[in-house]
Amino acid sequence: MRAWLQHHRLSLAQTISRFARSPFATFLNVLVIGVAVSLPLGGYAVLGNLESFSRKVSTEPQLSVFLVGNAVKNDVAAIEARLKGADGVRALRFVGRDAALAELKRTPGMAAVIDTLQSNPLPDAFVVTLAAGDPELADRLERQFKSLPKVAHVQADSAWARRLDSLLHLGRTTVALLGTLLGVALVAVTFNTIRLQILTQHDEIEICRLIGATRAYVRRPFFYLGSLLGLFGGCAALAIVIVALAVLNRDLEPLAALYGSDFRLRFLDPAESAAILACSAILGWIGAYLSVSKHLREIELG
């Protein structure tokens, strides 16, 4: 047991000193893995941000119901009653044509334009808040309201959010595919690195086997090597993504300001970061395992 622990310590120390002996090659390996992991990771981070944004928007699904221009008070009351009575309507807000015009007037630059108008071109409107963010409900109510008399147009305000949502779905699939592919790349990189390491240590492995080293003893350092490569690669990927998000945020700031938003890309939370590190370490281990299984058999002498 003590010998076993001692060898684990020794393997780890050897692996680290081996890294230190060829810092440039190690750096390149780590960088390759880092870049490979950072692509799906960055995509994941950006998607996560967009998702929480879209969730915020679509939690308040709304329909705007515009009446015809010549609707009178009675028509408005009748429609209000119909809207209130519909299933799945949570709240109703009436925006009268005069109020709408007044609001529009407050928009800078619009006042002068509106003053030139002889009559108010805006219709009366209702803003209907739905009970659930269910796209089917929105579709059903949209059709239902359109068929009401004196209703000119129904606009689903959440339609673009739903479009965003399905785009995000596409994005998620893309990131998943990318992640799978580059995970395979990570395994391939460690596989090859370990293969080269086995070749350079060919003599040592052969001698160790001849003087009674067990298979586990010979293999252990390579498992450490693979896992550490994966782990360092994961760290590099996190660093790359942090820097990339910082750069993007710098450009995003003025853009978001134009929309009166303080939207910023947030980095992954600590649990997600830890999961990424664990994942890349495990993939590195798998690469090492495959490489060791394939290449050590050739020099193991019985």
Added chain:
Amino acid sequence: MAILSFSHVRKRYPGGFEALKEISFAVEPGEMVFLTGHSGAGKTTLLKLIAAIERANGGTVLVNGQNVSAMRPAAIPFLRRNLGLVFQGQKLLYDRSVFDNVMLPLVVTGYPYREAARRARAALDKVGLLEREKANPVTLSGGEQQRLCIARAVVNRPGILLADEPTASLDAAYADEIMEMFSAFNQVGVTVLVATHDQQLIGKRHKRVLTLDHGRLL
């Protein structure tokens, strides 16, 4: 009971070459035996069968009462820990010192460091390389490198020492010195089996000689 015994052992290499045919012999504990024969007679193959580097195609190879030819792969390392191997073309590791080369068998078996270092120095002392312990093996002469191999083979105090042409490529004086070393280990109770084609070295030592000829024991 014999420490090492072969009975009806056959070894055929892939491709059909029959290296050993019906080999039977036994070695008693503490014996020193020479194995001789022309090159290609099967000396190296016979030694490889003892260390389970090659497996026999028939018959039984018993080492310390264990049947090597039927041994599980996981048990082989523990067999080898009781064997000292000095093989032809056996490599030293040139990325570490003489001392660390001798330490290797003890590191592999997980020996406590302090005790291991003491044993490694004792082994280096026996082969006369103690003052070179910090040197890189590449700076040693051919004879010294062979002595280093022997130190590495005996450092974990094996019961059986196997040597394959340990004096090849050495001049006569050096060869004699190496052979004296094996005799010394034998005198302290180690069973020694040396394969060599050098009849002169064998002649003056009056030990049992096994002669191989085209894979058969004469």
